Amino acid sequence: xxxxxxxNFTQVVLFQIPSIPQDLKHSLATIIPVVGSLFITIxxxxxxxxxxxxxxxxxxxxxxxxxxxxxxxxxxxxGVVIDDVIELWNLSLLKEVEEVPAILVTY
Numbered sequence: 001x002x003x004x005x006x007x008n009f010t011q012v013v014l015f016q017i018p019s020i021p022q023d024l025k026h027s028l029a030t031i032i033p034v035v036g037s038l039f040i041t042i043x044x045x046x047x048x049x050x051x052x053x054x055x056x057x058x059x060x061x062x063x064x065x066x067x068x069x070x071x072x073x074x075x076x077x078x079g080v081v082i083d084d085v086i087e088l089w090n091l092s093l094l095k096e097v098e099e100v101p102a103i104l105v106t107y
Contacts, residue, residue, distance in 0.1 A: 003039050004036050004040060005041055007032060007035055007036040007039070008032075008033065008036065011028065011029075011033075012030040014028055014032075016030075061095060065092055065095075066068075068088075072088070
């Protein structure tokens with residue numbers, strides 16, 4: 001988004017400079033918006049905002065999983081037997097597959 005604003009600002013500034021020839025201004029009036037829309041298209045194609053939201057959800061998932069596991073380890077260190085460790089592990093793997101985004105996969 002910042003890049004688009006900079007491109008638009010550059011266009012406004014260039015058109016205010018009187019020493020730039022009129023032909024060049026006409027060319028820039030065509031080229032600069034195309035470059036701006038190219039950046040918008042790339043941002044939408046790569047879905048950076050969507051992937052960012054998914055990554056935040058994954059971070060929350062791993063944070064909760066870490067707290068849960070730390071709690072389990074503390075209980076085990078005090079001598080309590082936990083018999084559902086395999087079930088806990090399988091559930092965590094299923095949750096990971098469901099909620100963790102494939103960040104490196106581009107569309």
